[in-house]
Amino acid sequence: MEYLLFLVIGIIGNIIGTLVGGGGLITLPTMMLMGVPVHSAIGANKVSNMVSAFSSFYSIYRRKELVWAEMRAVLLVSLIGGTCGGLFASFMSSQALTLTAILLLGFALVMSFMGGADFGNRERFVMNRKNGTILFGVGIYDGMFGPGSSTLALYTYAHEKIAYIKAVGLSRIGVFAMCSGAAITYIATGKIEWSLTLILMLGSVIGAQIGIVLARKVKAKQVKLLLRIVTIVLIVQLVYDFIHQL
Template sequence: MEILLQEWFSVNGFILLTIGLLAAVIGVLFGAAGFILLPAMLLIGIPIHTTVAVNKFATGISALSNVVSFVIKGHLSLKKFTSLMMIASLGGVFGAFLATRLSEQIMNIVACVFLIFSFFVVLCSNKLMVKDIKETEEQPINKLIPFAVSIYDGGFGPGSAQMNVTYHLKKHYTYIKAVELTRIITFSSCTGAFLFYYFTGIVNWGIAIPVSIGSIVGSFLGLKIIPYIKTRWIQILLPIIFFLLIVQVVSDLLI
């Protein structure tokens, strides 16, 4: 325990906390926490599978804090989305299982394919994203989509929340509602994936705790900022963030 405390209150611990905070803010606003979290942790020398495991723990805790806030405020009913949460959890477990059996290069190829597909979906969905007021009825959610994204999230992650946000926007949900549903799915997929990583002994608590504290703080900051985000900004920023994610993954493949 003493060793862990030394790690948490060291310079590295402060750096990890800052990384978690920035990643959570960006994750809540634009669904791209992995764009900050994973590259930053890899940059300071943390192994890929440990990085993914810590990411699932930190992001899951961050999403849980948001979900609890949504429920307390009466924005969401967990009972209504129980089946969606179970499907996302199973997807997270399956994704983590696959990740532990794939090389880093294969993981990056899978990420690249998902991100390129989602990039074109975002470009085709811009008309939906410019609506500040919902003009049509919310369409039913095809649970295969959150399940597939949760598999990717459990095994890798960058851009997964953004994929879910984009999907719910296509189903005519308002941006804030799309974020709320995405946080539920993210919490569920991260919980399933983290439990798998934990029982396989991959989690490093010296890294996970400071990143998670930063994520909790960042997630609440992100929710405070959301009401001030204009949908026109989302229309511009979503494709840019996806493009940067693709560039990052492709560069990892070429190194």
């Protein structure tokens, strides 16, 4: 019964995570409520996200909706950003990390109502100094803390007027890169409960593939509404965590 629940939360979390980010809001709290040690829960989440994110963007790449040049740029920036974030995290308190997350997500939410954060029809993403810096910052944030990093990346692509399905693919590449370093670290330090992780991974891959199918069917207005809802839920959860850390 426990493994069935892990399978289900992996599926649901990655459907939402693929569409608009924030899937960790479902997987992490559920595992911790079931008594999974925090390091094992985070490790399982990182490993499963790494695998499911790879399956997501590969599905899009296989249909030639992404090209290697744009994938390579996002992969490199996200990997470096995530690594730097992991190093910075050791110098910051949990309260500072949580407050940073609240401010970043709050800013993204406000900007979405001010216009400009609408997915467009651009079929090619070109990294420049502005969006590259933002994505590097998202990578640092993910390495330091994590919740909402995929959501922040999607806002960035929306401001660039990238087509939604391409934005999903690029955000999943970022998740893959950002989670890889953390996943390797958790594996190397022996903090992975493999039976739990493999079940969650299976659910995550299934959820990611369902998410890709749904991403091709949803309309721009529906995506924008769902993105805002998930952002608000993330902010509320983080504010709650911040108050309890005081």
